Amino acid sequence: MFKEEDISKIKVEKEKWIEKTGCQQDAETFRNTPSGIKIKNLYTPRDVSNLDYLKDLGFPGSYPFTRGVYPTMYRGRTWTVRMFSGFATPEETNERWKMLLNSGETGFSAAVDVLTFNGTDPDTPGVDAEVEVGTSGVPLYSIKGVEALVKDLPIKDISVALVTEPMTAVGLTSMYFNVAKNKGVPLSQVAGTTQNDLGTMTIGYITYDSLKPDKLLKLACDMIEYCTAMKQAPKWNPINFTTYNYREGGINAIQEIAFGFTNAIDHIEELLQRGWKIDDFASRLAFHLSADRNFFEEIAKYRAARRIWAKIITERYGAKDPRSIIMKYHVQTAGSSLTAKQPLVNVARTAIQALEAVLGGCQSLHTNSYDEAICLPSEEAVKIAVKTQQVVMEETGVVDTIDPLAGSYYVEWLTSEIEKRILVYMQEIENQGGFVKALSNGWLFNEMSKAFNERQKAIVEGKEKVIGVNCHLEEEKERPIPFKTNPWAADIEKERLRKLRAERNNQRVATLLDQLRRDCAQNKNVMPTVMELTAEGATLGEITRVYREIWGIWELPIAI
Amino acid sequence: MDKKIRVLTAKVGLDGHWRGVTTVSLILKNAGMEVIFGGFQTIENAVNVAVQEDVDVIGLSIHSGAHITWIRKFVEELKKRGLEKEFILVVGGAIPEHDFAMLKQIGAHDVFGPGTLPDKIIQSIQEKVEIKELEGKIV
Numbered sequence: 296m297f298k299e300e301d302i303s304k305i306k307v308e309k310e311k312w313i314e315k316t317g318c319q320q321d322a323e324t325f326r327n328t329p330s331g332i333k334i335k336n337l338y339t340p341r342d343v344s345n346l347d348y349l350k351d352l353g354f355p356g357s358y359p360f361t362r363g364v365y366p367t368m369y370r371g372r373t374w375t376v377r378m379f380s381g382f383a384t385p386e387e388t389n390e391r392w393k394m395l396l397n398s399g400e401t402g403f404s405a406a407v408d409v410l411t412f413n414g415t416d417p418d419t420p421g422v423d424a425e426v427e428v429g430t431s432g433v434p435l436y437s438i439k440g441v442e443a444l445v446k447d448l449p450i451k452d453i454s455v456a457l458v459t460e461p462m463t464a465v466g467l468t469s470m471y472f473n474v475a476k477n478k479g480v481p482l483s484q485v486a487g488t489t490q491n492d493l494g495t496m497t498i499g500y501i502t503y504d505s506l507k508p509d510k511l512l513k514l515a516c517d518m519i520e521y522c523t524a525m526k527q528a529p530k531w532n533p534i535n536f537t538t539y540n541y542r543e544g545g546i547n548a549i550q551e552i553a554f555g556f557t558n559a560i561d562h563i564e565e566l567l568q569r570g571w572k573i574d575d576f577a578s579r580l581a582f583h584l585s586a587d588r589n590f591f592e593e594i595a596k597y598r599a600a601r602r603i604w605a606k607i608i609t610e611r612y613g614a615k616d617p618r619s620i621i622m623k624y625h626v627q628t629a630g631s632s633l634t635a636k637q638p639l640v641n642v643a644r645t646a647i648q649a650l651e652a653v654l655g656g657c658q659s660l661h662t663n664s665y666d667e668a669i670c671l672p673s674e675e676a677v678k679i680a681v682k683t684q685q686v687v688m689e690e691t692g693v694v695d696t697i698d699p700l701a702g703s704y705y706v707e708w709l710t711s712e713i714e715k716r717i718l719v720y721m722q723e724i725e726n727q728g729g730f731v732k733a734l735s736n737g738w739l740f741n742e743m744s745k746a747f748n749e750r751q752k753a754i755v756e757g758k759e760k761v762i763g764v765n766c767h768l769e770e771e772k773e774r775p776i777p778f779k780t781n782p783w784a785a786d787i788e789k790e791r792l793r794k795l796r797a798e799r800n801n802q803r804v805a806t807l808l809d810q811l812r813r814d815c816a817q818n819k820n821v822m823p824t825v826m827e828l829t830a831e832g833a834t835l836g837e838i839t840r841v842y843r844e845i846w847g848i849w850e851l852p853i854a855i
Numbered sequence: 856m857d858k859k860i861r862v863l864t865a866k867v868g869l870d871g872h873w874r875g876v877t878t879v880s881l882i883l884k885n886a887g888m889e890v891i892f893g894g895f896q897t898i899e900n901a902v903n904v905a906v907q908e909d910v911d912v913i914g915l916s917i918h919s920g921a922h923i924t925w926i927r928k929f930v931e932e933l934k935k936r937g938l939e940k941e942f943i944l945v946v947g948g949a950i951p952e953h954d955f956a957m958l959k960q961i962g963a964h965d966v967f968g969p970g971t972l973p974d975k976i977i978q979s980i981q982e983k984v985e986i987k988e989l990e991g992k993i994v
Contacts, residue, residue, distance in 0.1 A: 426924050431919070501895075503868075545874075855864075
């Protein structure tokens with residue numbers, strides 16, 4: 296982008312500047328980003344002299360999409376304000392969603408409880424329903440729960456994200472599809488996303504009695520195949536590779552993207568093996584990234600990720616459809632950066648991370664509530680989180696021009712550097728046989744543990760500074776009273792299931808569960824049968840029990 | 856002490872936050888203890904493993920917020936089998952400080968909340984095992 300003689304002049308002038316000011320650049324003055332990239336005190340055109348504008352950056356909405364996936368970006372439409380929310384009962388969550396809608400939310404996102412994503416009904420023997428129902432999210436065990444969740448909400452116009460993993464994603468999404476149909480929104484029109492990310496409940500968090508990774512991959516791909524390739528729900532994003540959840544475990548920005556892309560590649564390979572072409576499904580592969588603590592590294596990460604994804608999808612898989620090539624993603628500010636001490640400081644942290652996400656070009660955004668290190672978000676805290684996005688959107692002016700940090704010597708240099716490092720780390724994962732193999736053989740667990748332990752050590756030793764925790768400490772004032780969920784939720788949900796089982800056609804459910812057993816044994820796409828099952832009132836627990844029965848339980852490859 | 860301290864580490868319930876228990880297991884192993892990593896366990900099974908493996912210490916990791924319920928149930932199971940004086944029971948996880956006293960009253964011998972330094976866990980276990988060996992009681 297610069298003339299060679301200008302670059303030479305800059306070199307000479309920089310040396311003079313160093314001599315004059317003593318601002319020497321050597322090993323002593325480097326600083327590291329959280330992912331270990333050495334940062335100089337100053338960047339000049341020399342650091343980006345190899346950058347080719349048209350090839351490396353291009354225009355928004357054009358290859359390689361470094362500057363954004365849409366030509367108009369926020370000038371055309373601002374990002375979706377999508378708050379992840381759920382607790383107690385579907386009715387109470389429905390009230391919270393209405394409050395959020397009135398506060399300016401533009402997309403819904405369901406946080407489900409541990410029994411829902413685990414595929415266990417609350418009336419299963421041995422389950423302590425009192426402690427598990429509704430305490431960490433909204434209980435959605437059957438179509439009745441989903442009905443109550445979206446009652447009187449404009450789901451025709453506002454998309455819904457269902458945050459659950461492959462083991463229960465097909466079941467929960469089918470329930471939602473059936474509810475939408477009953478509310479007059481045909482499958483061809485239903486808009487939203489299912490998280491459906493096999494990495495989340497394996498390396499991020501482990502589901503009790505999980506299926507084996509290859510079966511989770513099969514289930515995830517069944518939904519992509521049904522919704523997108525078979526065009527049953529063409530406006531639905533059947534998967535959202537949730538690198539956010541891996542990142543929260545302590546890995547760095549480079550690992551985050553490499554994990555997500557190699558995971559996506561395994562899904563692409565599986566669908567190609569099933570006989571589909573890349574353009575049959577790639578347009579609906581979406582991502583959910585983190586906005587963590589280092590401002591510029593995160594922004595560079597988003598820009599680099601779009602560029603890498605565009606290259607993978609075209610160069611490696613030969614996609615032609617422009618919609619296949621763009622990497623669309625939701626961002627969540629980093630929950631792990633929040634502190635239980637001095638919780639109001641979390642408002643500042645979240646605001647800065649939201650700004651990163653927007654400067655990086657996200658399509659949708661969740662901002663955390665300041666009390667989330669202590670409890671599920673209270674109404675007051677969640678309103679401030681929504682308002683934080685509105686401040687960025689309406690007051691700061693950062694939406695007025697597209698990709699405003701492009702051309703910054705530092706940001707462009709860092710974008711290229713991160714791109715290189717992501718590719719190297721992806722190769723390491725591919726050397727393990729890909730993401731799912733690396734998960735099965737324990738390699739990913741080791742990488743996660745290593746990262747987590749190093750991060751903990753850095754915080755304990757004060758190398759990673761956390762305000763109020765290891766520096767700038769303050770006398771602890773009285774903490775806000777933790778938000779508590781409904782103590783009767785377990786009784787309410789058990790009664791909901793009892794009534795459902797008494798009213799539904801149990802004969803029909805049993806017949807369909809047998810059909811599901813055959814589907815699983817014969818490796819057929821399970822989604823058509825599960826669509827019927829959930830319409831008939833089968834529970835998530837009944838469906839998941841079939842998977843476990845036919846395919847068995849995964850023995851975790853964690854060695855101490 | 857020349858005999859290695861034997862510890863069973865496990866999670867009870869459906870809560871799947873796994874990194875805490877693996878991290879602490881490694882810390883104890885690196886401190887020279889024999890760690891039996893139990894992963895997810897039902898209460899009954901965890902007690903069975905503790906007996907079979909003849910451990911000195913049972914370490915439970917709980918992040919669901921239901922630590923009081925789980926520890927109460929666990930201690931009940933030990934009492935039912937007459938084992939309450941056999942094992943040193945320690946608990947770790949997302950446990951707020953104001954629940955520590957309650958957990959100890961129920962029967963946990965020590966509680967490690969967020970931010971506990973590794974040395975504190977090691978030291979607590981070593982001390983309790985030593986006193987049990989010398990004086991035959993758990994403190």
